[in-house]
Amino acid sequence: MEPPKALEVGSMAPRRDSSALRWLLGIMLRDSRNKVHKTIAQAAAAIDGSPSKVSNMESGRYYQSPDDVRRLLDLYGVPGKDADHVLALIAREGERAWWQPWHDVVPPWLQTFIGLEGFATSLFTYEPLVMPALLQTAQYAAATTDSPRVRRDAAERVVSLRIERQRRLFSDEDSLKLHAIIEESVLHRPVGDQLTMQDQLRHLVEMAERPNVTLQVIPTNVGVHAAFTGKFDLLGFDEFRDVVYVELMETAVYLPEPDKVRAYTLSAESLRNAALSQRDSLALITSLIGEH
Known part of the structure; x- marks a missing residue:
């Protein structure tokens, strides 16, 4: 069937949302760390940061820099291809959420x-x-x-x-x-x-x-x-x-x-x-x- 008249669809821009992405990435980082039995202190040492920084990255509250994410994924043994996919997603961190025009x-x-x-x-x-x-x-x-x-x-x-x-x-x-x-x-x-x-x-x-x-x-x-x-x-x-x-x-x-x-x-x-x-x-x- 054809899409509703309000929709003109063929190709469309990716549905970006930095906040949702940070939340998903935080879960992935915590899961990956627990899977290899690394402590928050060990993760903090890998990115030259504090344990609270790692905790905030895992909660998705704050910006997760690609460099920090890469080093953590390396520490956790995440395969390069999988890590590249994730890093490609966060490369455009900071863009407005696609639904912002309806934020109210x-x-x-x-x-x-x-x-x-x-x-x-x-x-x-x-x-x-x-x-x-x-x-x-x-x-x-x-x-x-x-x-x-x-x-x-x-x-x-x-x-x-x-x-x-x-x-x-x-x-x-x-x-x-x-x-x-x-x-x-x-x-x-x-x-x-x-x-x-x-x-x-x-x-x-x-x-x-x-x-x-x-x-x-x-x-x-x-x-x-x-x-x-x-x-x-x-x-x-x-x-x-x-x-x-x-x-x-x-x-x-x-x-x-x-x-x-x-x-x-x-x-x-x-x-x-x-x-x-x-x-x-x-x-x-x-x-x-x-x-x-």
Whole structure:
């Protein structure tokens, strides 16, 4: 299908975000150090710095110079090719985050996720209540902003950012692989008017025809399952390990720890098995278009 009219996509600039990159790099540095059983003091000696400097580098709070990163990766035995990939990413540190034009409508707890989403090569998302953000039409997205959580004067910009985030699904050079699983109830829940819902359901079917998009529906009769506690996202990266994102009311939790990522990865696999196949999911969605 063609991208939404608001999107003119073919090639697109990389989704830069220095803050999100520092956070990812900090996790990688800490993991690499622990893997080879090096202390913070040993790492500090390798870069002629203090232990607090290493701690700050690992937390992602401050700028991580390419020279310091290179010396630490050498100390940790990270292969040259992998190190080069990481250094290429941080070479343009300091550029404005791609989403800065919308900074006034992005709450602090969401900023890191939008930055991580720009770097991710894959995204698994489970949505039990509404359509996934990356699969929403502009009209459906606008209807979701009719909430006390969204300022009336900010609603239009919230929608425009959401649509802008979808550009990577259509990019020729930096396409995001999306696997979305929704509850059947999402298809029945009226958001906006009848036409909005009909267009949204058609949009789901069209988006699922893209090679980088997989969509599955969990039938209501499945009952309790592995993600009954709520929505979550699992972000995958080429240079970094996976990260789990759990959105709550007016806040969010980021889980990079391997044991937590493993638990959510198992939940994602369980959801895939519990859901209808993509073919059956799309057949169900198509059958519901006329009911709204």
